[in-house]
Amino acid sequence: MTNHRTSSLEYSPLVAAVDLIAIHFCSCVVIGLKASPAREMDLQLYAHLLPLLSVTAVVCFSVCGLYRTWSRRPAINLVSSLLMAECLYITAWMSLNGWEPRWTISRSVIAGSAVIQFLALATLRILIRKQVRRKENLENGLIVANDLESGNAVRQKLSCAAPTWLSISECLTTDQFHKLSDEEITWGTVLITQDAKDMTSIIRRASQLRKSVFIIPGIFELWIVGANPTEVDDVLMLRLSPPYLRPGQRSIKRLLDLAESLCLLIVTAPLMAVTAILIRLSSPGPALFKQTRVGADGKEYALYKFRTMVMGAEQHTGPVIATSEDPRITGIGRYLRAARIDELPQLMNVLLGNMSLVGPRPERPHFVRIFRDQLPGYEFRLAVKPGITGLAQVNGRYSTTPELKLRFDLMYIYNYSLVMDIQILFKTILTVLQPSHAEGFKEAVVSPCRCGDD
Secondary structure (H helix, E strand, O other): OOOOOOOOOOOOHHHHHHHHHHHHHHHHHHHHOOOHHHHHHHHHHHHHHHHHHHHHHHHHHHHOOOOOOHHHOOHHHHHHHHHHHHHHHHHHHHHHHHHOHHHOOOHHHHHHHHHHHHHHHHHHHHHHHHHHHHHHOOOOEEEEEOOHHHHHHHHHHHHHHOOOOOOEEEEEEHHHHHHOOHHHOOOOEEEEOOOOOOHHHHHHHHHHOOOEEEEOOOHHHHHHHOOEEEEEOOEEEEEOOOOOOOHHHHHHHHHHHHHHHHHHHHHHHHHHHHHHHHHHHHOOOOOEEEEEEEOHHHOEEEEEEEOOEOOOOOOOOOOOOOEOOOOOEOHHHHHHHHOOHHHOOHHHHHHHOOOEEEOOOOEOHHHHHHHHHHOOOHHHHHHOOOEEEOHHHHHOOOOOOHHHHHHHHHHHHHOOOHHHHHHHHHHHHHHHOOHHHHOOEOHHHOOHHHOOOO
């Protein structure tokens, strides 16, 4: 049987090395086009800056998610991430120019390098992406689920999200899978959903047959990922740390929240003023509105947002989520939601200490009560301050179900780091540029247990 293994091309330092070679080669080409005296001086300066620029480039590309599972993303998403990484890199290079006069290279060289580097990197990454997908060869996949309905739902989701990366040809229940002989299991990949019964035996059998195995983890399996091995005599145990930030982490996070939110309020003040005027002119009612949300440790607070719906939108319906064609959303409100401008007043909540820039999105008390009853582990989501943006927002969509969002939120809490916060903030910029992430639920799939913040 064919042994499908994940290609090392995507994760090895080879990709970073290719990026650096392309970046420095393009810069040297641009410098080489200059007149002789200036060319020699710029080449010497560039050689002096080479180590620092290399580290800067790797950091910028890493922050934009270009060294982890990047080949599985849509091509347009990959290119937009490359563009953002290149912008960060060039901005850092320009900052070095202004910081140290001895390192000054002409702006025409930097601008020319930016254009050529982006084109070269985009071409190389697309070629590598094609090679990675060919070597992974995940064209013949099987889903094993508790029932065919849930399995087919996952299958449909994957067919839309990654049709050229992982192709699912069939879906079976756990009982159907166990009834098959080894010769009948011809699929190269086995994907096991979180509700599948007897998951351990499925994994063992698929591994013995040298199949690629993927698992959609449950809530508490995410917790085990971050467990620390501990030995007592000859007994091996896994120690599970509680899902809370340490005092030092909370202090540093709070300091950064204060500094960054204050800067963002100053920078976005003109935009917020114009937005407030447009809202008042487009529909009756105030530009801002307050809504009760649940914060850390279950404490309620008043969240500030720009109003995007007509006044009294929930007067007759009660708390309900906005759909993709919701008539309650005003004309200007649709644009504010798509660009996430309606969230800007929450910077005041960050200053007040109710929220953080990064964290799980805050929910309304009505929905928190529903989710705590229906989603095991939801209470752990309240262990940290809610955020304006979060891991669930940059990896999912507005219409992503609460269960899937919960997994991202818990993964963030269990694996928190300052680097992750910075990555999420930069990814938020990319997400804002993709309107599909702000789409509401389709009317047909709305139900009380699938509601989110509006």
